[in-house]
Amino acid sequence: MFLINIDHIGIAVHDLDGALAEYRRQYRVEPVHRQIVESQGVEEAMIAVGGSHIQLLQPRSEDSPVGKFLASRGEGMHHVAYAVVDLDAALEHLRAEGVRLIDQEPRIGGGGARIAFVHPKSLAGTLIELVESP
């Protein structure tokens, strides 16, 4: 099996500071990392939970992918990210199976990781991100 872990669950929010304050108040958790990822048009914060993370995503503009998601669906779960050992091999396998990809080649995501997104129409309406484990 090439999925080695749930790296994170991405959750779209309107107000990152407000969402972090609610996570702190309700679940006593703190972000371990926070950054602006210009290439994705978001500011993100990562909260560690066991060996995985909750990733809160606030769009930087209404026409970014997360901005459009918020406009059409409202706040909530946006994607699930799986850690893989070898992202190039995973994408080659998915292409060979005829799976519809968003990213044909790996790109750099938050924290400098190599990532690629798989289209939600490929698998039960779920936007899947693959993250190469460093």
Place this chain on the structure above:
Amino acid sequence: MFLINIDHIGIAVHDLDGALAEYRRQYRVEPVHRQIVESQGVEEAMIAVGGSHIQLLQPRSEDSPVGKFLASRGEGMHHVAYAVVDLDAALEHLRAEGVRLIDQEPRIGGGGARIAFVHPKSLAGTLIELVESP
């Protein structure tokens, strides 16, 4: 911190057999557990990923919670479940913080675990399930 792990991500699907076949084809994963949970009106299958799981949920009727979710939102991520050490203490804490719960008291979910759901209006549109770690 009382959230010890992401126990699973629940994904609503129309056709459990079809979804499992696609997970198998695309990601080479197999379910480790499958059961009908009458109290929730679903048939569910659990796929292990690292220390966590993907839970595929097919409604048994259109008027079940997952059936209504599918009718209004379509297939996709339905909830995230966190493992907690002490579910009674977690619910008491959330009540004291004024957090809106779906289940005031623990009930029995798939696999016989003690579970409770927290209302999605409480935290960024995310339906949260708490699962007591056995």
